[in-house]
Amino acid sequence: MTTGHVTVDAVEERCILVGVVTPEISESTAQEYLEELEFLAETAGAITEKKFLQKLPMPNPRTYVGTGKLEEIKNFITSENIELVVFDDELSPSQLRNIERELQCKVLDRTILILDIFASRARTSHAKTQVELAQLQYMLPRLTRMWTHLERQKGGIGLRGPGESQIETDRRIIQSRIALMKEKLKEIDKQMAVQRGNRGQLVRVALVGYTNVGKSTLMNLLSKSDVFAENKLFATLDTTVRKVVIDNLPFLLTDTVGFIRKLPHQLIESFKSTLDEVREADLLVHVLDISHPTFEDHYEVVNETLSELDKTEKPVILVFNKMDAFLSAKDEDELEQKQIELEELKKTWMAKLNNTKCVFISAQNKENIEELKQMVYDEVHRIFKVRYPYNNFLY
Ligand code: GDP
Ligand code: MG
Secondary structure: OOOOOOOOOOOOEEEEEEEEEOOOOOHHHHHHHHHHHHHHHHHHOEEEEEEEEEEOOOOEOOOEOOHHHHHHHHHHHHHHOOOEEEEOOOOOHHHHHHHHHHHOOEEEEHHHHHHHHHHHHOOOHHHHHHHHHHHHHHHHHHHHHHHHHHHHHOOOOOOOOHHHHHHHHHHHHHHHHHHHHHHHHHHHHHHHHHHHHHOOOOOEEEEEEEOOOOHHHHHHHHHOOOOOOOOOOOOOOOOEEEEEEEOOEEEEEEEOOOEOOOOOHHHHHHOHHHHHHHHOOOEEEEEEEOOOOOHHHHHHHHHHHHHHHOOOOOOEEEEEEOHHHHOOOOOHHHHHHHHHHHHHHHHHHHHHHOOOEEEEOEOOOOEOHHHHHHHHHHHHHHHHHHHOOOOOOOO
16 A cells, blocks of 8 residues: 555664744744754654754745745755755645655655654554554545645546545545544553553652653652663653552652654644543652753643643642753863852742742752652642541551
C-alpha cells in the first residue's frame, strides 16, 4: 500500500530547518523553536546543516514561506545535496504538496517528526496503538496529494483516473485501520481503568513537566527503579507507575510523557489514557529544568496543557531541577555571579507562586532530595488525612 508514510530511519540524514518570524512570534522565540526542532531532528537521527528563518506577517498559506525564500532553500538543498527539509509548524495538506513539488525532496513538519520519534520509542502495545492512530489521522487528509493535482489539471471533470482509485483504496484501508485502532484503544483504556481502580486507596502522585527536564531521573531516584532516562526528547513514552514508600507512608508515583510546545493535537486525543494518569492524580510534581534558557516558557506550556486536560485544581509541588547545570561555571567569579542569579530566581518565583510549594534540586547530584521527599510526604499525608479522617492508626 502506498500511504505516503514517511519515517526517519536510523541512518543519519542531513537536513535543513525552516521557521517563520511573525508579529506574534519574535525573532528570538523563533530561534528557540528552531533550536528545539534541531534537538527533535537529532533525536530522530538527522543532522541539521542550516536553519532558515523568514519574517512574514503570517505563514504563507500556499508554501508556508514566501516564493523568494523557497527559491533560496531550493538552491541551498540542490548545491549541498540535502535530502530532508523540516518545517517548524504543522503544514496543511496543500502546503505540503506545494512545497514538495517545488523542492523535490522529502518534506516533514514538526508534527510528523514528533510522531516519528514517538513511533520509534513506543514499547508497549498500548503506546504503539496510540502512536499509530495519531499517524494515521495525520496521514488521511494528506493522501489527496496526487489527485487534487489531477483534479486541477482536468478542471474537475473525469476524475476517475487510475491515481485516484489507488488513493481511494488507500484511504479506505487507512479508515478501517483507524477504526480498528480506536477499538483496540477502547479495550486497552478499559483494562487500564480497571488496573487503576485495582490500585486501591493509595494516594497518587504524578511527575509532570516539559520533555527532558529530569522526570524519569527523579522517578528512579525516588522509587529506586530503573526507568529509561537519557538526553533525548521523549525518552519515555509509556507511563511507569511505582509504589513508593517514604517514612512508612506508601503512595503511587507515575512517570509521564513530557509535554512540548506545539504538541500535535492528534497526540493529545490518542494519548488520552496516558494522560488519564495525570487527570486522576491527587498531587502533581511539576519538574522544571532551570538550566534551560526558556524554562519559564516551558512552565507556561505545561500549565496550559494541564488546564486543558483537567479543570480541577490539584495541589502542585514545583521542582526546580538541574541546579548543578545552572551553576556550572568556568571560574570562581562566574560561579559567584550565577549564585546571585539563582538567589534572584528563587526570590522572584517565591513571590510569584505565593502558596505553591517549591524546591530547588539537582536530581543528578542528589542535592536537596531529602527536602523534596519531605515535601511530598507532607502533601501525601495531608491528602490521606482528608480522605480517611478516621484512620488514625495507620500513619
Ligand atoms: P525526562 O524527559 O523529563 O524524563 O528527563 P530525563 O530524566 O530522561 O532526563 C533528561 C536528561 O537530563 C538526562 O540526560 C539526565 O541525565 C539529565 N538530568 C536529569 N537530572 C539532571 C540534573 O539534576 N542535572 C543535570 N545536569 N542533568 C540532569
Ligand atoms: Mg522521561
